[in-house]
Amino acid sequence: MAAAPSIRCSSCRASDVTAAWTRLDWPDGDFRLAPSFWSTAESDDLLAALDALPDWRQHRVRLFGRDVPSPRLSAWYGDAGTGYRYSGHYHEPLPWPPLLQRLRERIAATTGHRFNAVLANRYRDGGDAMGWHSDNEPELGARPVIASASFGGVRRFLLRHRDSGRREALDLGHGSLLLMAGDSQRCWQHAVPRTRRAIGLRINLTFRLIQPP
């Protein structure tokens, strides 16, 4: 089972950039947002470096029984043995680029959680999107801890409770980190809808822990 969510930020040193976490007061899940986990200057550099990764591909996804091109570009990185099936397709992990390795270490050090894989998504403009889903694949375990880092254009992140239908929304901005733990995946779905607003490139990284088989 995943470790209990722990945010060590109440004891952050003043030198840590990762100062402010907000715990979202929603039932049946554990959502915490650090809107400025990275400074703007750091986030600008990270966006450019992530954009330059050579691995962006348009994966195919299964939608209503049909195989269609995904409305975004993606790449799956991880330790050996973190092959992952999502949207009806199996993905072998690419080896960690040093940049992503550093991000993973920083997030692990701050949150106290371990991650062995990351799904990177590149939304070229407001026409790119992600449909409703939960990250509840069996290999993530019963109560997955997912750290979601966003860089670039601010996009709306929608949530809906599976049973009550309650809806929530967050704006995930440049340099933000959203931590989803506990029953967040079992009880809630999330999506990044298309928007007609003129919005530039956005890159999102969801760090995950694939359990050994």
Ligand SMILES: O=C(O)CCC(=O)C(=O)O
């Ligand atoms: O782009 C986002 O903010 C969400 C990404 C996501 O839900 C996922 O990768 O599973």
Ligand SMILES: [Fe+2]
């Ligand atoms: Fe997700």
